[in-house]
Amino acid sequence: MGLKPCPFCGSNDLDGPNLTEYIGDHYAPYWRIDCDNCPCGMEVDGKTDKPVIEAWNERRPKGGG
Numbered sequence: 001m002g003l004k005p006c007p008f009c010g011s012n013d014l015d016g017p018n019l020t021e022y023i024g025d026h027y028a029p030y031w032r033i034d035c036d037n038c039p040c041g042m043e044v045d046g047k048t049d050k051p052v053i054e055a056w057n058e059r060r061p062k063g064g065g
Contacts, residue, residue: 006038016034017053030044030046
């Protein structure tokens with residue numbers, strides 16, 4: 001399943017999905033996707049990257065576009 005372009009700037013220059021397993025010194029796994037062209041990004045808990053990909057692809061640009 002591929003990632004749709006950034007819902008805010010339209011860029012395909014995306015970083016992720018990336019698994020982050022630790023926040024400081026405690027285990028807290030989550031998946032993150034960031035746009036390298038603007039400050040848009042999101043993170044989702046999950047055992048696989050599928051939930052964050054689905055959430056990213058369902059996002060709508062500001063204004064409902």
